[in-house]
Amino acid sequence: MAAGHAEARALQTALKLGVFEALARSDASADALAHALGCDARATGLLANAMVAMGLLAKSDGRFRLGEPARRYLLRSSPEYLGGMILFDEALWDVWGRLDKSVRSGRPARTPDMFQSRPEETFRFISAMDSLVRARGDACYLADNLDLGGVSRIMDVGGGPGTYVAAMLRRWPGMRGVICDLPATLAVARQILAEREPDVTDRIELVALDYRRDELPGPCDALFMSNIIHSEPPETNRMLMGKCFRALAACGRVIIKDHIMNAEMTEPRAGAIFSLYLLLTTHGRDYSLDEVRRWLEDAGFTAIRELAMKGGPFTSSLVVGEKP
Ligand SMILES: C[S@@+](CC[C@H](N)C(=O)[O-])C[C@H]1O[C@@H](n2cnc3c(N)ncnc32)[C@H](O)[C@@H]1O
Missing domain, CATH: 3.40.50.150 (Vaccinia Virus protein VP39)
Structure with a gap:
């Protein structure tokens, strides 16, 4: 329970960086994956290993490939894509970091505007609703x-x-x-x-x-x-x-x-x-x-x-x- 945020953040980050889309075309080594994402090779390997441990990627002979749940829920082309919701959660990371302040004050941690103030926030919010309802x-x-x-x-x-x-x-x-x-x-x-x-x-x-x-x-x-x-x-x-x-x-x-x-x-x-x-x-x-x-x-x-x-x-x- 207490460390749940680590797995959630790792998944949000992998999705945001494009790990799953990059592996949709073919399996890849950590070096090739890092190159495709424009990321550091050692760090990308660590993130991809974590995705393997979480059951979202598979790995053999040092090469990563998509697992079945990733194909079903983490590729934009899937009708059950949950990524809209995951990216919304990713964007709320800092807001959750202010939970103690909200509990002390009783007030929201951001302006409660139903994500209407900036077009990119509205898009992320409404895509999240669509994605969650389709996936579930x-x-x-x-x-x-x-x-x-x-x-x-x-x-x-x-x-x-x-x-x-x-x-x-x-x-x-x-x-x-x-x-x-x-x-x-x-x-x-x-x-x-x-x-x-x-x-x-x-x-x-x-x-x-x-x-x-x-x-x-x-x-x-x-x-x-x-x-x-x-x-x-x-x-x-x-x-x-x-x-x-x-x-x-x-x-x-x-x-x-x-x-x-x-x-x-x-x-x-x-x-x-x-x-x-x-x-x-x-x-x-x-x-x-x-x-x-x-x-x-x-x-x-x-x-x-x-x-x-x-x-x-x-x-x-x-x-x-x-x-x-
Ligand atoms: C949590 S979303 C739910 C969307 C959808 N009903 C669903 O369950 O997936 C809340 C919805 O209510 C809309 N909404 C919030 N405040 C509103 C208001 N004052 N008048 C009209 N719509 C509002 C938001 O724009 C958003 O589409």
Whole structure:
């Protein structure tokens, strides 16, 4: 546990320097790898050895080659590329280094701007969301397991790269989708959707708004919100549930996806750890089912229930509510 940062940093560095892409074409000695990367030969050998020890590279006769997990998750050409998320984590290294200051002060370690202030940060953030959801399979799981029959318009609030909406529209050909998000995020979403989802982009409307300030453009039959409430303080979430309620047509459904915590806020483990990232970068944290239920009930939703995401490496669950 205490030395976990070393392996994480070694992997982030290998990816950032291009170790895996360099080995995609052919295996290589440490000298050849270092030459391809423009790095020092002895140091590159040490980094590559560490990747072998971690099961990401293999080595024989002094030559390094990609292991299966690296081919699947660490090459940009793979549909399950996790590199976007890894590079986002890499960029947050210094922020994690200020955790003690945040715990002392209770304040974020960087401006909590949802990475909207600089285009390269927005791109890295939104690519990370896209990459994580593709690699872990959340969007495909929801498209396969949510019954969206009868939904003609689904709204994804804070839909980011559009990975969820695109998967849902692929599964439900008669449905249209709306992604509501901040302008800088939508600029990246437009690019990702055009490259990756040409078959469904004509059914997706992108609406620039700030959900803290603006009403949501209803009516829609289903409203999806993934990894949104955890970035906001309780009073914003309470207000947001009211906006969701007003944007839904009668008999519409709100579907919230997030780490839904136990009453002690200690399980799931991933959620308890993630709340520290949220301390560093937002004014939010992960919330318990009771907290989410109260906001939904106060907004007018009924039939509120938690749905588990079964199988797979999922760490989130769903909370669903209905508008009478
Ligand atoms: C953690 S990302 C989640 C993206 C996507 N829903 C997912 O689960 O992969 C949060 C998203 O909310 C958007 N967002 C944050 N604050 C917002 C606001 N005030 N109004 C609209 N969108 C916002 C961000 O731009 C980003 O796309």
